[in-house]
Amino acid sequence: MRSFAFYRIMNVKSWPRGHFHLYMQEIRNIAIIAHVDHGKTTLTDALLAQSGVGKAGASMDSNALELERGITIYAKNTSIPYKGGKINIVDTPGHADFGSEVERVLRSIDCVLLVVDAQEGPMPQTRFVLKKSLELGLKPIVVINKMDKTAADAQVLELFFELGATDAQANFPIVYAIGREGVAKKNLTDESKDLSPLLDTILEHVPNVSLPELAAKPLRLQPFNLAYDNFLGRMAVARVYEGVVKPGMNVFIKNQKGEIRNGKIIKLFTWNGMEKNEAAEVVAGDIALVAGLTNIEIGETVSAEKDADVLPTISIDEPTIELQFLVNNSPFGGRDGKFVTSRQIRDYLERELEVNVGLKVDFSSNEFFKVLGRGELHIAILLENMRRAGYEVQVSQPQVIIREEIVSKEPLVVSKVEPFEEVIIDTPLAYQGVVIEKLGRRAFIIKNIHEHNGSVRLTLEGPTRGLLGYRNQFVVDTRGDGIMSSRVVGFKPYAGEISKRAVGSMLSMATGKALGYALWGFQERGILYIGPGTEVYEGMVIGNTSKGEQMSVNPTKGKQLSNVRASGTDEAIDLVPPYEITIERGLEVMAEDEYLEITPKSVRLRKKYLTEIDRNRAKRKEGK
Numbered sequence: 001m002r003s004f005a006f007y008r009i010m011n012v013k014s015w016p017r018g019h020f021h022l023y024m025q026e027i028r029n030i031a032i033i034a035h036v037d038h039g040k041t042t043l044t045d046a047l048l049a050q051s052g053v054g055k056a057g058a059s060m061d062s063n064a065l066e067l068e069r070g071i072t073i074y075a076k077n078t079s080i081p082y083k084g085g086k087i088n089i090v091d092t093p094g095h096a097d098f099g100s101e102v103e104r105v106l107r108s109i110d111c112v113l114l115v116v117d118a119q120e121g122p123m124p125q126t127r128f129v130l131k132k133s134l135e136l137g138l139k140p141i142v143v144i145n146k147m148d149k150t151a152a153d154a155q156v157l158e159l160f161f162e163l164g165a166t167d168a169q170a171n172f173p174i175v176y177a178i179g180r181e182g183v184a185k186k187n188l189t190d191e192s193k194d195l196s197p198l199l200d201t202i203l204e205h206v207p208n209v210s211l212p213e214l215a216a217k218p219l220r221l222q223p224f225n226l227a228y229d230n231f232l233g234r235m236a237v238a239r240v241y242e243g244v245v246k247p248g249m250n251v252f253i254k255n256q257k258g259e260i261r262n263g264k265i266i267k268l269f270t271w272n273g274m275e276k277n278e279a280a281e282v283v284a285g286d287i288a289l290v291a292g293l294t295n296i297e298i299g300e301t302v303s304a305e306k307d308a309d310v311l312p313t314i315s316i317d318e319p320t321i322e323l324q325f326l327v328n329n330s331p332f333g334g335r336d337g338k339f340v341t342s343r344q345i346r347d348y349l350e351r352e353l354e355v356n357v358g359l360k361v362d363f364s365s366n367e368f369f370k371v372l373g374r375g376e377l378h379i380a381i382l383l384e385n386m387r388r389a390g391y392e393v394q395v396s397q398p399q400v401i402i403r404e405e406i407v408s409k410e411p412l413v414v415s416k417v418e419p420f421e422e423v424i425i426d427t428p429l430a431y432q433g434v435v436i437e438k439l440g441r442r443a444f445i446i447k448n449i450h451e452h453n454g455s456v457r458l459t460l461e462g463p464t465r466g467l468l469g470y471r472n473q474f475v476v477d478t479r480g481d482g483i484m485s486s487r488v489v490g491f492k493p494y495a496g497e498i499s500k501r502a503v504g505s506m507l508s509m510a511t512g513k514a515l516g517y518a519l520w521g522f523q524e525r526g527i528l529y530i531g532p533g534t535e536v537y538e539g540m541v542i543g544n545t546s547k548g549e550q551m552s553v554n555p556t557k558g559k560q561l562s563n564v565r566a567s568g569t570d571e572a573i574d575l576v577p578p579y580e581i582t583i584e585r586g587l588e589v590m591a592e593d594e595y596l597e598i599t600p601k602s603v604r605l606r607k608k609y610l611t612e613i614d615r616n617r618a619k620r621k622e623g624k
């Protein structure tokens with residue numbers, strides 16, 4: 001089966017020797033970007049369905065974790081045919097923790113569809129992805145989505161000017177859409193039955209990159225994503241910038257350091273909807289899946305000529321938090337997992353580094369692996385994937401990365417800086433006081449307050465440290481009616497000490513099964529993490545204490561029985577449902593002297609030192 005390029009020899013004299021004038025199908029490359037839950041994936045699914053290349057019930061969010069959480073985690077490629085041409089689409093994540101998935105995609109496309117919820121308007125991740133797009137010189141198409149919502153109000157133009165858009169970028173086309181219904185229109189008064197107005201806008205404003213003069217040049221392509229196949233091994237998702245790539249070609253791979261190595265293209269695939277089709281060739285402007293380059297890295301340049309210029313690097317923002325990954329050495333370690341050794345954990349992290357560009361790992365220590373990520377959710381998804389693959393691991397409390405910057409060289413002045421975040425909170429008016437109070441204690445400063453229809457939108461800025469462990473407290477404080485979003489705004493001067501943890505830990509002092517009678521007596525002291533019948537061990541954290549002190553208890557102790565029975569002596573046991581520890585909750589509530597134990601079947605919280613004697617000995621050592 002031929003690729004989408006069709007060749008015809010025409011006016012050969014006008015071309016350098018050995019090149020032909022090419023008649024090629026028009027190709028346009030776009031990425032759909034937005035804040036989480038603003039409708040990117042729903043809109044992409046509707047485009048696929050209308051174009052006839054989408055399968056019934058299929059969605060771009062195909063990963064099991066994506067389906068469970070209802071969010072996009074990984075950037076994915078697709079394409080749709082329209083009016084004889086081809087539109088390559090990259091569906092990107094909307095959560096700030098997966099910003100690295102967006103950053104590497106933007107370099108490889110020619111326009112972005114900025115999807116904005118008509119009611120919520122621009123949110124933190126909207127600002128993040130738009131800023132990155134504008135810096136690369138891209139001219140966005142704005143899609144105001146969910147126009148069926150009441151009180152629609154999307155202030156987008158102000159955001160463009162605030163982020164330093166040029167006049168050409170600020171003169172953006174607008175399309176109004178209801179992605180769920182598969183409807184779009186250029187004007188609110190227009191009649192529309194499908195998404196053709198959006199597709200027509202793409203053809204009108206996105207340049208066609210399938211040009212004969214580019215295809216006639218020597219090959220240059222650049223990977224912006226990686227994939228893996230059980231038979232073909234490591235594969236690169238790449239944009240072909242110049243030339244034509246074919247299976248069997250010998251190529252040169254160059255990195256930013258100028259190092260060169262040889263490679264060979266084995267197979268090529270292009271997308272038709274969500275399906276990958278093997279291609280005989282891929283021409284300049286198209287996006288392809290390339291097999292055969294087993295050691296390829298994101299951002300490297302693949303060329304047909306050894307002295308070809310290196311394409312601009314794909315830059316990724318630095319991680320903001322770090323934590324330690326260790327072998328699970330708890331009393332229950334090795335019960336559930338298939339992969340429990342340090343070597344196996346190391347192998348997994350090394351494989352993850354190949355595709356997870358927002359992640360960094362320091363393998364220098366013999367006792368643990370220092371993992372650096374973009375946020376708690378970024379790390380939580382990594383750990384969830386590990387446990388589902390059969391791994392056991394325990395991790396330390398996430399810590400914000402604090403670094404030193406030179407203020408002046410003469411005299412030498414060094415200052416500490418840390419990541420700061422902008423937080424946007426939508427909450428009912430009744431809860432704004434407690435939210436402002438709690439975040440104020442965590443060194444956050446109010447930037448803006450906007451009231452609307454009985455709710456308030458708070459814009460605050462403060463250190464990332466202040467948000468660690470706060471999200472669950474926010475849900476409690478707003479009775480589940482609040483919405484909080486955040487984005488990293490950069491590194492700023494260290495904000496000083498922050499007092500966050502107001503509760504202590506309730507520890508098990510015995511090993512066995514927890515009994516309802518014992519837990520019934522403990523629940524007045526705080527919040528329990530376990531229910532009756534849960535297996536516990538000495539040093540395991542089974543709950544928290546509201547007064548802030550650490551308390552050792554025996555959850556395996558039952559009620560003492562006697563031969564005498566009297567009316568009214570037996571009390572009914574009324575247990576409150578436990579606050580079960582998940583990976584994300586554990587990362588938020590754990591203390592500095594605790595580990596989160598993660599296995600395929602369980603998530604437990606434990607002290608680093610399980611016995612009281614060991615904990616006291618450790619304190620004495622720290623005191624010295």
